[in-house]
Structure formats: C-alpha cells, structure tokens
Amino acid sequence: MIGAGALIVPIALIALIAGTLLGPAEQRIVIIFLINLIAVVANGLYSGNSGITSFGHLGFMGVGAYLSAILTMPPSLKATVLPNLPGFLAAAHMGLNEAAIVSMLIVGVFAFVVGIPLSRLSGSAASITTLAFLVIVHSVLNGATDFTRGSQTFYGVQRLTTLPSLAIWVAVAIFVARLFRDLPVGLELRAAREDELAARAMGVNIAQRRLIAWVVSAMLMAVAGAMLAHFLGAFSPKKFFFVDTFSIIAMLIIGGIGSVSGAVAGTAVVTIIMEIARRIEEGPLLPSLGFPQVFGLTQLALGVGILIVMYGRPGGLLGFLEVDDWLVRRGRSLVGVARSEALRSTAGKLEVVGVSKKFAGLVALDRVSFELSAGEIVGLIGPNGSGKTTTLNAISGAVPPSSGEVKINGSAVQGLSADKIARRGIGRSFQNIRLFKNLTVLENIEVAVAASAKSGSDIRAEALAALAELSVEHLADRRAGALAYGEQRRVEIARALALRPQYLMLDEPAAGMNSAETQALMGLLRQIRDKYGLGLLLVEHHLELVMRLCDRVVVLNKGQMIATGTPSEVQNDPKVIEAYIGLRKQRGAKDNKNTEIGRKAV
Ligand SMILES: Nc1ncnc2c1ncn2[C@@H]1O[C@H](COP(=O)(O)OP(=O)(O)OP(=O)(O)O)[C@@H](O)[C@H]1O
Structure with a gap:
C-alpha cells in the first residue's frame, strides 16, 4: 500500500x-x-x-x-x-x-x-x-x-x-x-x-x-x-498517567490529529522540542550562550508549542492532509463504473400513517398521513414552521415520531435507528446542507456507496459514477466544505442517490440556486425518477418547481395536513389559500416566499 x-x-x-x-x-x-x-x-x-x-x-x-x-x-x-x-x-x-x-x-x-x-x-x-x-x-x-x-x-x-x-x-x-x-x-x-x-x-x-x-x-x-x-x-x-498523556496528545495536536502523516510529523517535532528542553533542564545546553537551567521546561515547551501551533494552524501542522494521498491523487483516473447489481425494487410505497411529533409542549406534527409510491414525485409544501422538515426527520428516523407509523413497502420502520432506515431504502438531503466538510467530494459519496454496496464491489468507481450522474465528477478531489453553494447541493443529492434509495427525500434542493440552476435541477430530478423509478418526496418553497414537477402535492399548516391532490387541485383549495393568505395578512402582506401560492391562487 x-x-x-x-x-x-x-x-x-x-x-x-x-x-x-x-x-x-x-x-x-x-x-x-x-x-x-x-x-x-x-x-x-x-x-x-x-x-x-x-x-x-x-x-x-x-x-x-x-x-x-x-x-x-x-x-x-x-x-x-x-x-x-x-x-x-x-x-x-x-x-x-x-x-x-x-x-x-x-x-x-x-x-x-x-x-x-x-x-x-x-x-x-x-x-x-x-x-x-x-x-x-x-x-x-x-x-x-x-x-x-x-x-x-x-x-x-x-x-x-x-x-x-x-x-x-x-x-x-x-x-x-x-x-x-x-x-x-x-x-x-x-x-x-x-x-x-x-x-x-x-x-x-x-x-x-x-x-x-x-x-x-x-x-x-x-x-x-x-x-x-x-x-x-x-x-x-x-509513567502511564497525566504527564505522558499530555505529551502524546501534544504530539497528535501539533502534528494534526486528522491524519497519520500528522501523527508522524507531530511525534518528530515534539520529540525534538522535548529533547532540547530536557537537555536545558538537566544542565545548560550551551553554557557559552548563557542558557539558564530551567526546571519543568519540557512541559512548558510543550504547552507553548501547542499554543503557537493552534494559533497559527488550528488543525495542526498537517491538518487532514495525508502526504501520500496528495502525491497519488495527481495521477489517478476519474473514470467511474456504474453499479452492476440490480436496482432496488421499483414497486411498493412509503406510507406515513397518522404520524405525530411533539417537542415538549409543541405539536410539530399532528396525525399526518400520506403515501409516496415508487416512481412518483410528491411535493410537501406549507408555510414556515408547518412541519415539513419534521416530517422528513420522522420518516428517516432522525427524530422518532411520538405516535403513528412509517411503513416502507408494508413493513413498519418507525423506532428504528436512522442508519437502519437509510439501509432500508430511504435517502435524504438536508435543508441546511450537511456534507462531510473535511472529506473530499469523492469520500462523501463513498460513505453512502459503502453502506449500500455489495461486498467486493469497487466503491471508488461506483462513487465516481454517482458523481457523474449529477455532472459533478470533476469535483471529486475537492474538499466538500470548499465548494460553491450550488455545487454542494448537487453533491448532496449525488450522495443521497449513491445510497441507492427506493425513496429519496430532498429538503429544499433549489434553495440558493438561480433560475437557470433551478431549471437544470428540475430536469435532473425528473431524469433520476425516470431512470431509477424511485419515489421522490420534495420539500420546496419554490412553488413553480413544485407545481411543474410534482405528480401530487401534500400541504401542511401548523403541523396538520390541510390538503392533498394534484398541483392544480391544491392551488385552488380554499384551505391552502387561507393558510398562505392568512400568513400574508399576519405579516403585513410583506413580499414573502410563503405568500407566493396565495398570490397565485388569488
Ligand atoms: N428539534 C426540535 N426541537 C424543538 N422544536 C422543533 C424541533 N424541530 C422543529 N421544531 C419546531 O417544530 C415546528 C416545525 O418545524 P419544521 O422545521 O418541521 O418546519 P418547516 O415546515 O420545515 O419550516 P421551514 O419551512 O421554515 O423549514 C417549528 O415550530 C419548529 O420550531
């Protein structure tokens, strides 16, 4: 290796x-x-x-x-x-x-x-x-x-x-x-x-x-x-207590706790510092230069070393860098290999049955029920704070529902841990992008591939193929935290897709995108649905995107489901108009994203 x-x-x-x-x-x-x-x-x-x-x-x-x-x-x-x-x-x-x-x-x-x-x-x-x-x-x-x-x-x-x-x-x-x-x-x-x-x-x-x-x-x-x-x-x-623990931690932190190369560098640097300090401690190192004998200098030198490095380089001398990775990455190929194994079943449905969620006294979700079939795109809309993200969290296991059932193809999954639910076929993105910032883009995708790939498969090649799906394979070796906003959103969708979900839940995927990027995203989501036959649950404030893309729309208000139907049915539903216009009135008719449906309906 x-x-x-x-x-x-x-x-x-x-x-x-x-x-x-x-x-x-x-x-x-x-x-x-x-x-x-x-x-x-x-x-x-x-x-x-x-x-x-x-x-x-x-x-x-x-x-x-x-x-x-x-x-x-x-x-x-x-x-x-x-x-x-x-x-x-x-x-x-x-x-x-x-x-x-x-x-x-x-x-x-x-x-x-x-x-x-x-x-x-x-x-x-x-x-x-x-x-x-x-x-x-x-x-x-x-x-x-x-x-x-x-x-x-x-x-x-x-x-x-x-x-x-x-x-x-x-x-x-x-x-x-x-x-x-x-x-x-x-x-x-x-x-x-x-x-x-x-x-x-x-x-x-x-x-x-x-x-x-x-x-x-x-x-x-x-x-x-x-x-x-x-x-x-x-x-x-x-010998195996605080003083030496401090030295070992100092070596790790000074070199860079995030990499093996950092551990090596830190050990070398600190060993040299400690040796010099020890010699001064034991007797003047260079009597001719007049270095005084200082007791306790070794620990003092380590402490000062940590302060200086942390101030200049908070991640340590090498941070997350692996020297060899940096050398090897330059010449390697970025050609992906699409997965060979069969897709998950394209039949079945995700059912949300009477799901409620309470946070202390607040009822964030109140007996919400709807279905998402494989191959279908369902929009989940509602004013701010109406419970859309909580719905995704309750389905994915990020917050367990207080009551009700979540069924994937007939089997109940509520109460299972989030990682188990993910492996059962639910992929998701997050409202405030949650990429693994200090990992490369490719590594971000590999995490999802590793969870869903068969043993013995080429995780890297499959991850590259997943990136190519979203046209972001050129970003493979970039640190995820360093990407532009739109790129991060794409990578996050690629990562959710790399899990090979049967149901994909996207939380405001168009947020922060300009209109050209939003149009491109719309085409892409349709293409993904057609290609993989997966069910897409889309939380989005961009109502034009919702109305043009979704087969059905579910509307929440104050934790309750107030309407469901085709985009045109929902748009003309008095309760939906009331919810959005009520909100507009409350806010003094400010031009707000929540009022968009109200304006349209009126
Ligand atoms: N972890 C939590 N702890 C306490 N309250 C929460 C928690 N998560 C959400 N809430 C509350 O639940 C309600 C629904 O929040 P949620 O984020 O689901 O709404 P939303 O429809 O997604 O809103 P937005 O459109 O602004 O994203 C809000 O009142 C929110 O403050």
Whole structure:
C-alpha cells in the first residue's frame, strides 16, 4: 500500500541509520521517538478518525507494559519481584514479540468491554469518560500490588526492545492506521466525526465504527507499552498517567490529529522540542550562550508549542492532509463504473400513517398521513414552521415520531435507528446542507456507496459514477466544505442517490440556486425518477418547481395536513389559500416566499 509505504520507508531509514551510525545517547532518543510514534499513531487512529480526543489511551499502554513485562520475566526472578502472582502467570516465560501479541489480544478484549458503553457517547462526554478511564486504570495499577508492585518501581524487566524489532512494530502500527483510515470503516467514522446526523442518514452505524477504532487503537497502544517496558527495564504506574498523556496528545495536536502523516510529523517535532528542553533542564545546553537551567521546561515547551501551533494552524501542522494521498491523487483516473447489481425494487410505497411529533409542549406534527409510491414525485409544501422538515426527520428516523407509523413497502420502520432506515431504502438531503466538510467530494459519496454496496464491489468507481450522474465528477478531489453553494447541493443529492434509495427525500434542493440552476435541477430530478423509478418526496418553497414537477402535492399548516391532490387541485383549495393568505395578512402582506401560492391562487 503506497500510503503506508510513504511513511514507513523514512522511518525504517531513521531506524537503520540510528542502529548503524549513532551512539547510545542518540539511539536512545530514536527509540523513544519510535515508541512514542506507535502510541501517537494508535491514539490518532481513534481520536483522529472519530473526532473524540481520548485521554485514556495511556491506560492501555500501561496494561500492555505490565502484562508483557510479567510474561517475559523469567519465573525465577518473578518469585522475587512478584511472589504472589497466580500460577499460570508465575510460570509464563515468553519472548518480547510473543508477549506483545498476547498483551495486545488481552488488551483488545478489555477495550471491547470498556468500549461498548463508551462508543454510544459523543463529543466532550466521550472525551471526559476516557479521562475517567485513565484515572480508574491508574488506580487499579496502583492497587493491584500482587501484579504490579503498586506504586513501587516494577523492576527486573528484560531489556529486549531493539531498534529492528521496534521498527517492525512501528511499520505495523502505521500500516494498520493508514489502512484503517481508508477502509469503509475508517471513512464512515470520519464522516460521523464531521456530521453525526448526516452519517446516520447515509446508513452509518456510528457506535459500531467507534468501537472498532477503540479496540484496534487500544491493541496498538498495548504494543507501545510492551516496547516501552522492555526498553526502560523499570517503571511505575505514574509513567502511564497525566504527564505522558499530555505529551502524546501534544504530539497528535501539533502534528494534526486528522491524519497519520500528522501523527508522524507531530511525534518528530515534539520529540525534538522535548529533547532540547530536557537537555536545558538537566544542565545548560550551551553554557557559552548563557542558557539558564530551567526546571519543568519540557512541559512548558510543550504547552507553548501547542499554543503557537493552534494559533497559527488550528488543525495542526498537517491538518487532514495525508502526504501520500496528495502525491497519488495527481495521477489517478476519474473514470467511474456504474453499479452492476440490480436496482432496488421499483414497486411498493412509503406510507406515513397518522404520524405525530411533539417537542415538549409543541405539536410539530399532528396525525399526518400520506403515501409516496415508487416512481412518483410528491411535493410537501406549507408555510414556515408547518412541519415539513419534521416530517422528513420522522420518516428517516432522525427524530422518532411520538405516535403513528412509517411503513416502507408494508413493513413498519418507525423506532428504528436512522442508519437502519437509510439501509432500508430511504435517502435524504438536508435543508441546511450537511456534507462531510473535511472529506473530499469523492469520500462523501463513498460513505453512502459503502453502506449500500455489495461486498467486493469497487466503491471508488461506483462513487465516481454517482458523481457523474449529477455532472459533478470533476469535483471529486475537492474538499466538500470548499465548494460553491450550488455545487454542494448537487453533491448532496449525488450522495443521497449513491445510497441507492427506493425513496429519496430532498429538503429544499433549489434553495440558493438561480433560475437557470433551478431549471437544470428540475430536469435532473425528473431524469433520476425516470431512470431509477424511485419515489421522490420534495420539500420546496419554490412553488413553480413544485407545481411543474410534482405528480401530487401534500400541504401542511401548523403541523396538520390541510390538503392533498394534484398541483392544480391544491392551488385552488380554499384551505391552502387561507393558510398562505392568512400568513400574508399576519405579516403585513410583506413580499414573502410563503405568500407566493396565495398570490397565485388569488
Ligand atoms: N428539534 C426540535 N426541537 C424543538 N422544536 C422543533 C424541533 N424541530 C422543529 N421544531 C419546531 O417544530 C415546528 C416545525 O418545524 P419544521 O422545521 O418541521 O418546519 P418547516 O415546515 O420545515 O419550516 P421551514 O419551512 O421554515 O423549514 C417549528 O415550530 C419548529 O420550531
């Protein structure tokens, strides 16, 4: 894999040069750098992809360090250092790599158990929970004296860490992290980092993706712990607590938490800063220049480093950039391949049956019922605040209905999670565009393709074909957040379509478009309906578009359905005229988009 290779080769060269040309003091710095690199890449695999900064990963490193140290220590020595160990641990005697793998597996199981509740949390709630986890692990390491010697130094660990074995583990960590980022699981997790609601609407099971990242990163952390333990030879629980957590987080943040390249860059920069600071701390680095001896300088330097980088580059030195991606993208082809598998069924209907939604005391939807058949375009209109978006949210599972039923081809889906409903065939766009801003346009589409594609299919090629459908394939490598408004709307529709929905719900797709763009959109929507036979539910204030495009129109007012019928029936319905004209009167007959139907009807 070119991605990992571009990062691994320089690291291997550093290890080779250190092993052959450098003295013991410099070798020590390189070894510390490489161990930190595993830890930073591992933490970044979770924190960077999920957007939840973990303060707890040093806990896994600690468990890995103690476990592997116990496993490699000769039984005769264990009888002295840890006389109360249970029999199987007292008798175990392994080599470093074996012990690292066993520790990795045990930590993986431990992380899985801890991760089940954690993966349901988001944002700062999740971050603070990881901090609590660190404190708990620290207390357990201090308390489990039979295994760890408590707060006393755990000594007698075999010094088995060598540059070549370490370099191999670094390569494994980088390879896994880089691969993870590009696999559908990593891509979907990054999408959830950008926008949880939109990711769920694209079929992403966020908790499951977070759990996978948490376990994989914890396992790599255990390896970092094993390497550190067998390099230091002696340590205590405080080695895996706040001070080192701060260093690892500093490396991630300074380099750029959003990429593996950032983790590598941050580790290198911070290792250099810390080494210089440590030398000044230990004694004047350059006595001739008169540098004074300053205690606590290492942490101070890190703090100042974070402040400077955050001020100048809030995303870290490399931000979301993967160096290799940037190199590879230049030459690759942008030819898509349309999907080969059969379309979803073009028969059936989406039924909304007596759906109500209450927000505290407010009745946003009151027993709304209508149907959308495959191949049909239905417009959902009404004045501001009448409940149109809430209807889409209730259907898609973004907000569960308070009562009533939503049926897809006869089976009830209300109460299911949004990602499950998306995978049952409901695609949607959002009123205030919700693209995954820091992902490329192509990656945005790949998230939806991954949720609906058969295993083994070429996700990238299919995503390119979906972009071509909306004539935006030339935008594939652009960052989604950097696109013009009209382009973003098109990409969002392409993304919803890439889910291969049987029913597509678009929330004000023409908002912000000029009249030429709106005309083009109208043609496009008709074309999509004809080609795929899908049912289109269109929320739109642009009434000309609704009246010309829709087969039927449903009108809401104050959460209630006040009319349904063909566009001309609805336009002449007294209740609809009343709703729009009433609103116009209320607003002092201002020229407002809500009054358009009123003017037309009058
Ligand atoms: N999450 C929420 N919490 C509380 N109230 C909400 C929520 N979502 C919507 N509402 C309220 O429900 C009512 C219907 O809102 P909704 O957004 O569905 O209307 P709309 O017809 O889509 O309006 P617009 O045309 O302005 O987009 C409004 O009074 C709104 O304030």
